[in-house]
Amino acid sequence: MPTPVVLALARVGPFGRARKAPGTWGSVAGLGLQLLVFHYLHPLAAVVLCLLGIWFSVAVCGEAEFRLGKRDPGDVVLDEFVAMPLCFLGWPLIAGSLPAWAAPWGVYVAAFALFRLFDIAKPFGIKKLQDLPGGWGVTIDDTAAALATCGVLHAAAFALRHFGGA
Secondary structure, three states: OOOOHHHHOOOOOOOHHOOOOOHHHHHHHHHHHHOOHHHOHHHHHHHHHHHHHHHHHHHHHHHHHHHHHOOOOOOOHHHHHHHHHHOOEEEEHHHHHOOOOHHHHHHOOOOOOOOHHHHOOOOOHHHHEEEEEEEHHHHHHHHHHHHHHHHHHHHHHHHHHHHOOO
């Protein structure tokens, strides 16, 4: 692929070109992907599509790194974009645990905030995943941050179901 195409894909169009916080804007785009596409998919279809997105991100982000001559460039946000829907795997279990007073959009806000926290702070060994070569290091740390977010959401849903007024 020509370099402009690779970089446009890696930057998710204009999102990676944001002057401030391009990773956050890539995550916003990923949240839009969740709301517009993944929210309506069968769980198995969502998992398959997520795996394809990860594969695509590894390839494109690795190539973008090579062409830009930088390790995990900040303007490459495809990794955040494809990881964000992973935060919501098992959404029906989470949504079904919400108390009557809680709005589903609150879960989306919490997931977004947790994902950005885990993506930036890189706890739980996520930081070491960045050392993987090429596009793997770019993509897998975000994948792990999304899965950690998903785990926290499910733990909170479990707690609400069993200990608090859902």
